[in-house]
Amino acid sequence: MTFAALILSPKPRHHLARHLVFWTAYCTYFWMQSLAPRHFTEFRNSETYYFAFLNLCCFAPVFIFAVYYSIYYLLPKTLARKRYAWFLFDLLLLYAAGMAVNYFMAGLFLRHVHYSTPVTVNFEHQMEFGAYNTRWGMVIAIIALGIKLTKSWYLQLNENLEMLKKQNRAELQLQKSRLHSAFLLRSLHTIYTHIQERSGKAPALIIALSDLLSYSLYETGKQPVPLERELEQLKNFIGIEQVGTDVELDIQTTDSVQTLYITPLTLIKLLEDIIASARTREPEIWLKDVRIIEANNDFSVAAAFSKDPKARAYENE
Numbered sequence: 001m002t003f004a005a006l007i008l009s010p011k012p013r014h015h016l017a018r019h020l021v022f023w024t025a026y027c028t029y030f031w032m033q034s035l036a037p038r039h040f041t042e043f044r045n046s047e048t049y050y051f052a053f054l055n056l057c058c059f060a061p062v063f064i065f066a067v068y069y070s071i072y073y074l075l076p077k078t079l080a081r082k083r084y085a086w087f088l089f090d091l092l093l094l095y096a097a098g099m100a101v102n103y104f105m106a107g108l109f110l111r112h113v114h115y116s117t118p119v120t121v122n123f124e125h126q127m128e129f130g131a132y133n134t135r136w137g138m139v140i141a142i143i144a145l146g147i148k149l150t151k152s153w154y155l156q157l158n159e160n161l162e163m164l165k166k167q168n169r170a171e172l173q174l175q176k177s178r179l180h181s182a183f184l185l186r187s188l189h190t191i192y193t194h195i196q197e198r199s200g201k202a203p204a205l206i207i208a209l210s211d212l213l214s215y216s217l218y219e220t221g222k223q224p225v226p227l228e229r230e231l232e233q234l235k236n237f238i239g240i241e242q243v244g245t246d247v248e249l250d251i252q253t254t255d256s257v258q259t260l261y262i263t264p265l266t267l268i269k270l271l272e273d274i275i276a277s278a279r280t281r282e283p284e285i286w287l288k289d290v291r292i293i294e295a296n297n298d299f300s301v302a303a304a305f306s307k308d309p310k311a312r313a314y315e316n317e
Contacts, residue, residue: 006018099130099134106127106130183272187240212236212240219264223263223264230268241275253292253293270300286306
């Protein structure tokens with residue numbers, strides 16, 4: 001069991017374990033602060049430790065009740081609902097009830113102890129003992145409330161961060177999986193034109209577009225995919241984008257293509273954005289060369305465009 005699981009896990013065994021650790025630590029501390037020898041020699045007397053244990057047994061019920069009443073009733077019923085007046089009223093009521101119980105427990109305790117300097121069992125001493133130990137109960141109840149509030153705040157913060165991460169991942173995945181509508185319209189127009197002209201390229205274009213769309217829809221959730229698979233779809237993209245035009249594809253990697261992996265649609269989206277950006281400045285240009293460079297699993301894409309097949313100016317991303 002890790003420390004984080006002990007503190008934060010909602011599992012019953014972890015819940016039980018952290019309560020046992022909490023009460024073991026606090027009861028040990030309460031017992032130690034209850035040691036009250038009147039002289040140094042009384043440390044050698046077993047009754048000193050017995051009286052401290054008896055003090056713990058007499059006053060523990062109140063502070064245990066105060067803790068669980070605070071975290072399982074006051075917190076959800078008053079603080080969580082921002083009913084602060086009711087919280088203060090219930091807290092005072094809890095203190096008064098603790099005082100009443102501890103008044104009688106103090107009488108029981110004082111009748112069973114006999115220090116070297118005896119304490120008279122009367123109303124004043126019972127109230128003094130009762131108030132002192134009730135204050136300890138209220139202190140540990142407030143500490144428990146603070147721990148519970150801090151834990152709830154931390155878990156809520158983590159949940160919000162996780163939801164934000166999931167939302168960002170979903171938006172990023174959606175953006176990656178979305179091909180530009182202009183490309184789809186051009187592709188459909190190109191296929192339609194070839195079908196009307198009864199071109200033999202139409203079936204290959206339909207298959208390439210179908211494969212590319214299937215890759216975009218069904219494989220973008222798989223991270224990562226082999227670079228070889230991404231390059232295969234990149235060739236489909238280039239083939240649809242520029243039918244009948246030879247485009248040189250230059251791949252520079254630090255390792256074998258078969259051993260590298262990449263997030264789906266990364267290269268396709270980079271090239272698509274490059275083409276879209278270049279055509280906003282000059283609509284009538286053609287893609288000539290595509291250069292893919294990989295270094296330490298970082299990929300970059302450079303593309304050359306030209307109206308004249310002999311002239312090439314590179315666009316990078």
